[in-house]
Amino acid sequence: MKKWTPALFSSQLESILKEHEIEIKEASSKEMYYAISSLISQEIERNWKKTEKRYHSKRPKQLYYLSMEFLIGGLLKNNLFHYDMLDTCNQAMTELGFDPDQIYQEERDPGLGNGGLGRLAACFLDSLAALQYPGHGYGIRYRYGLFEQRIINGYQTELPDYWLDSPYPWEIRKIDEAVEIEYGGSVHMQQAEDGSFTFSYHNTDKVLAVPYDVPIIGFQNKVVNTLRLWSAEPADAVQQPDETEYYHQLEHHHAIEQISGFLYPDDSSEEGKWLRLKQQYFLVAASLQKILKDYQENVRKSLSKLPDKVVIQINDTHPSLAIPEMMRILMDEESLGWDEAWQITSNMFAYTNHTIMSEALEKWPVTVMHQLLPRLYMIINEINERFCRDIWEGHTELRERISEMAIIADGYVHMARLAVVGSFSVNGVAKLHTQILKTQELKDFYQLYPKRFNNKTNGITHRRWLLMANPRLAEVITETISSHWIKRPRELTHLLRHINDKPLLDQLDIIKNENKQKLADYIQQTTGILVDHQSIFDVQIKRLHEYKRQLLNTFHVIYLYNELKENPLLDITPRTFIFAAKAAPSYYFAKEVIKLINTVASVVNHDPAIKGKLKVVFLENYNVSLAEKIIPAVDLSEQISTAGKEASGTGNMKMMMNGALTIGTLDGANIEMKQLVSEANIFLFGLQSDEVFQYYQTGEYQANELYQTDDRLAKILDQLRDGYFGHEFKDIYYQLLSTNDPYFILKDFDDYVETHQHIDQTYRNKDSWLSKSLVNIAHSGKFSSDRTIREYATSIWKL
Numbered sequence: 112m113k114k115w116t117p118a119l120f121s122s123q124l125e126s127i128l129k130e131h132e133i134e135i136k137e138a139s140s141k142e143m144y145y146a147i148s149s150l151i152s153q154e155i156e157r158n159w160k161k162t163e164k165r166y167h168s169k170r171p172k173q174l175y176y177l178s179m180e181f182l183i184g185g186l187l188k189n190n191l192f193h194y195d196m197l198d199t200c201n202q203a204m205t206e207l208g209f210d211p212d213q214i215y216q217e218e219r220d221p222g223l224g225n226g227g228l229g230r231l232a233a234c235f236l237d238s239l240a241a242l243q244y245p246g247h248g249y250g251i252r253y254r255y256g257l258f259e260q261r262i263i264n265g266y267q268t269e270l271p272d273y274w275l276d277s278p279y280p281w282e283i284r285k286i287d288e289a290v291e292i293e294y295g296g297s298v299h300m301q302q303a304e305d306g307s308f309t310f311s312y313h314n315t316d317k318v319l320a321v322p323y324d325v326p327i328i329g330f331q332n333k334v335v336n337t338l339r340l341w342s343a344e345p346a347d348a349v350q351q352p353d354e355t356e357y358y359h360q361l362e363h364h365h366a367i368e369q370i371s372g373f374l375y376p377d378d379s380s381e382e383g384k385w386l387r388l389k390q391q392y393f394l395v396a397a398s399l400q401k402i403l404k405d406y407q408e409n410v411r412k413s414l415s416k417l418p419d420k421v422v423i424q425i426n427d428t429h430p431s432l433a434i435p436e437m438m439r440i441l442m443d444e445e446s447l448g449w450d451e452a453w454q455i456t457s458n459m460f461a462y463t464n465h466t467i468m469s470e471a472l473e474k475w476p477v478t479v480m481h482q483l484l485p486r487l488y489m490i491i492n493e494i495n496e497r498f499c500r501d502i503w504e505g506h507t508e509l510r511e512r513i514s515e516m517a518i519i520a521d522g523y524v525h526m527a528r529l530a531v532v533g534s535f536s537v538n539g540v541a542k543l544h545t546q547i548l549k550t551q552e553l554k555d556f557y558q559l560y561p562k563r564f565n566n567k568t569n570g571i572t573h574r575r576w577l578l579m580a581n582p583r584l585a586e587v588i589t590e591t592i593s594s595h596w597i598k599r600p601r602e603l604t605h606l607l608r609h610i611n612d613k614p615l616l617d618q619l620d621i622i623k624n625e626n627k628q629k630l631a632d633y634i635q636q637t638t639g640i641l642v643d644h645q646s647i648f649d650v651q652i653k654r655l656h657e658y659k660r661q662l663l664n665t666f667h668v669i670y671l672y673n674e675l676k677e678n679p680l681l682d683i684t685p686r687t688f689i690f691a692a693k694a695a696p697s698y699y700f701a702k703e704v705i706k707l708i709n710t711v712a713s714v715v716n717h718d719p720a721i722k723g724k725l726k727v728v729f730l731e732n733y734n735v736s737l738a739e740k741i742i743p744a745v746d747l748s749e750q751i752s753t754a755g756k757e758a759s760g761t762g763n764m765k766m767m768m769n770g771a772l773t774i775g776t777l778d779g780a781n782i783e784m785k786q787l788v789s790e791a792n793i794f795l796f797g798l799q800s801d802e803v804f805q806y807y808q809t810g811e812y813q814a815n816e817l818y819q820t821d822d823r824l825a826k827i828l829d830q831l832r833d834g835y836f837g838h839e840f841k842d843i844y845y846q847l848l849s850t851n852d853p854y855f856i857l858k859d860f861d862d863y864v865e866t867h868q869h870i871d872q873t874y875r876n877k878d879s880w881l882s883k884s885l886v887n888i889a890h891s892g893k894f895s896s897d898r899t900i901r902e903y904a905t906s907i908w909k910l
């Protein structure tokens with residue numbers, strides 16, 4: 112590889128810009144962004160070809176990660192960093208009089224995901240390439256990503272995210288690798304002379320899946336893996352027979368393009384939308400064609416050997432149609448019999464579950480499945496019948512559970528059941544989550560297939576979330592324990608030798624303060640709110656959901672406000688509460704909570720009696736690049752879901768890695784964080800998951816009693832009912848009490864407030880706080896996605 116110097120870098124940029132008749136000194140930051148991308152793309156292309164060649168000749172087993180979402184974030188800085196060119200580029204830009212950050216900000220986040228599930232997929236791709244595994248992502252190139260959120264008058268409004276309005280420099284369209292997908296039509300069965308059946312399809316709707324490949328760069332190792340995103344296009348050009356026919360065809364084409372038109376923004380409730388099912392089949396059918404073509408071209412062995420060379424991870428149930436689709440291809444196109452096809456298929460797929468929220472569990476009406484995918488429906492039916500028969504005959508102890516286990520039941524196809532039956536591995540994403548799958552959600556299946564179940568606790572890429580997002584902190588860590596931690600993040604534990612190293616703690620303090628000052632500037636520029644960078648930055652950033660309990664956090668803010676109003680001399684450590692969250696557009700309650708946070712913010716921030724001791728900030732349009740700005744500046748990370756509801760969480764890991772302390776419930780990966788840092792270095796509160804389940808079962812919890820007996824709660828709730836913050840919050844009051852507070856906000860309130868008081872006291876002892884912060888950083892190495900990916904690779908994928 113070339114040795115880059117700032118001078119060489121600049122001169123290359125100069126010639127790239129010249130080709131477009133732009134003088135380097137006069138280039139806009141957008142032009143600079145494109146020029147740098149193009150420069151680095153040349154480097155990428157060479158390595159991409161080499162990696163592909165190596166995979167072609169060595170024929171290692173390949174992993175394919177199928178996911179409806181990939182939230183990859185900005186790639187320019189990432190790719191420069193991975194090629195060890197970031198410092199050179201920064202220096203070159205500065206010398207030319209540019210602000211490097213402004214150039215990186217020209218890049219738009221491809222918002223091709225909702226939240227945790229999509230971001231996890233992106234961290235995994237990063238780790239796969241860093242660890243030199245042959246693993247690739249397959250997804251959809253939505254023309255509209257997740258909506259852009261604007262807060263107008265305190266309310267969330269959604270704007271379309273047309274992220275492709277200017278060219279995306281990292282994708283390569285590969286029209287010659289486009290494949291055809293068929294929907295609908297009818298299935299004809301014919302019996303051949305040897306008695307076997309063949310299936311043919313008639314009057315199907317044909318759609319072209321055109322791949323756009325995005326390179327995934329390994330960290331300083333020249334590996335380039337592929338994220339392939341499919342785009343839907345009409346299979347044939349518009350003809351012009353006559354005018355009505357012409358318009359009819361145009362309309363049809365438009366409908367086809369809709370398949371990759373937009374990302375569904377509701378990750379909280381499954382709606383069973385026709386178009387969503389079309390999207391899922393689109394992803395699955397296109398990806399399998401490519402996977403099988405590569406196998407046949409590279410491996411050239413019998414299909415029975417497929418599971419030795421190919422493993423497919425399905426990210427939640429969304430791509431689980433891949434299972435019947437694989438059966439269809441093996442039987443109808445490759446003429447294998449059922450048993451052999453099933454043997455191959457069920458040894459190729461592994462399924463990850465990401466949620467136990469029953470509203471989000473996918474099921475499709477039989478009528479929809481049957482009409483859109485008639486042949487797949489036949490196959491699912493057959494899988495179901497064989498499965499049920501197997502239980503009936505071979506597992507009599509489960510006979511009475513059959514209707515809860517059947518893949519097709521009460522008019523629906525239950526996707527999680529299909530995914531479990533058709534996979535050789537089923538995993539949860541944190542220890543508690545996997546435990547809950549085994550003992551509750553998928554209990555019957557666990558009894559049937561105990562060996563299939565396993566845990567893979569989530570992780571995050573420390574390259575993006577520490578080295579790139581917080582370079583000063585990374586530098587100090589390296590100065591303290593050398594740079595080995597970068598390749599082996601577990602070695603961050605060497606920091607534990609320094610918990611009383613005063614000069615180091617002072618440096619941590621300085622860095623956190625700089626990061627907070629930077630965020631404070633951003634807050635001022637974007638919201639006009641002035642925040643004190645010496646206050647505690649208390650942060651909750653994640654999708655807005657009732658179970659994540661942003662409302663509990665808000666209740667705490669209101670409580671503190673009420674206290675200060677009553678006693679202006681109250682001695683509290685100044686706090687800045689920072690929220691960022693998108694609500695699903697149709698999730699009324701979640702949107703009310705956003706409005707409440709913004710209303711409380713404007714009351715609190717403008718009340719002179721508060722004397723700036725409290726500030727509340729809602730940052731709009733939470734996405735990967737905003738997360739990168741916030742996370743290095745966090746003092747206190749809010750991970751306060753109702754115990755048992757958050758499968759893992761990954762924001763918790765990102766903030767821990769950046770030295771934040773956590774206030775959290777014993778839920779998801781918080782539990783594993785606690786085990787590492789010990790109870791002295793994390794602030795735990797609230798009900799535990801078994802207590803929550805017990806309350807659900809016995810019905811013994813009475814939210815109303817707490818309302819009657821706790822004056823602080825009564826005051827807050829009455830303020831909501833009586834319009835203290837405006838009249839639109841009555842609904843929150845009524846919903847909480849009439850549904851008996853299903854997320855235990857009132858129940859956990861007292862412990863939460865008390866824990867916050869403890870935090871306030873702890874923060875006053877700066878050195879003690881800083882050494883806790885260091886302990887958290889030191890143990891965060893376990894949450895590198897490199898660890899997670901190694902676990903998947905050795906115990907599931909066998910790469």
Ligand code: 26V
Nearest residue numbers: 227228231375377378465540757758759760761
């Ligand atoms: C569901 C649906 C339903 C219909 C339409 C679109 C859509 C999109 C996503 C989902 C499922 C979301 C599940 C999810 O994001 N789970 C999160 O996964 C994280 C990574 O494993 C984990 O850290 C979070 O705890 C978990 O909530």
